[in-house]
Amino acid sequence: MVSAGQTATSTVTVTESNIAKTMKSGSLEVFATPAMCALMEEAAQAAVQPHLEEGEGTVGISLSISHDAPSPMGSTITAKATVTAVEGRKITFNIEASDGVGIIGKGIHERFVINNEKFMAKVGTRKASN
Numbered sequence: 001m002v003s004a005g006q007t008a009t010s011t012v013t014v015t016e017s018n019i020a021k022t023m024k025s026g027s028l029e030v031f032a033t034p035a036m037c038a039l040m041e042e043a044a045q046a047a048v049q050p051h052l053e054e055g056e057g058t059v060g061i062s063l064s065i066s067h068d069a070p071s072p073m074g075s076t077i078t079a080k081a082t083v084t085a086v087e088g089r090k091i092t093f094n095i096e097a098s099d100g101v102g103i104i105g106k107g108i109h110e111r112f113v114i115n116n117e118k119f120m121a122k123v124g125t126r127k128a129s130n
Contacts, residue, residue, distance in 0.1 A: 001051055002091055002113070006083040008046035010039050014075045014099075030072040036079070036105050037063060040095040044081035044109050048091060058091065058111040059119070065107030071099040081109065089113040 012018065018035035020026030041060050045068050048058055071077060077099050085092040089112050096106040 002048045002083060002086050003051075004083050004085060006047045006051065007076050007078045007080060008043050010042040010046060010065055011078045012039055014071055014073050014077060016073075019073065028070070029073055031075065031077055031099070031104070033067045033105075034095050036067055036077070037065065037079060039079040040065065040081065040097060040105075040107070040109060041111075043079040044091075044093045044095060045072060045112055047081045047083055047093070048111070048113075052113060054114055056113055057116045057119075058113055059110065061090070061112050062110040063107065064109075065095070067105045069099070069102065069104040071101075071104055075099045077104070 014031045016022055016031055019029045020032040021029055023032040023034050025032045045058055077097055079095060079097045081093045081095045083091060084094050091111045093109045095109050097104050
């Protein structure tokens with residue numbers, strides 16, 4: 001059962017693969033905002049997955065963040081997610097990322113609990129129109 005107060009962290013090192021220049025979110029060799037978003041979502045998912053029923057997962061439904069400070073190559077980035085509310089199948093998190101010097105980003109994230117099999121069956125029925 002998911003409840004307020006549950007937390008988890010995820011950590012990554014800033015390398016060529018997750019800098020703005022490589023991810024095409026900018027031209028500099030600093031930790032990319034899309035990489036920070038992914039790390040924050042990873043931490044949120046980790047905070048709740050152990051508390052879900054067999055066959056359940058979560059999907060992100062909203063993410064509102066600020067990226068407040070740059071982090072150079074070699075930095076260790078840690079994202080922390082804390083469950084702040086559970087409303088039915090919707091879970092809200094406070095999220096933040098830090099690089100050992102200080103907080104580099106923060107915000108609010110929402111995820112929705114889904115049945116993995118049913119969700120993937122719906123995905124299979126979606127077709128792009130040309």
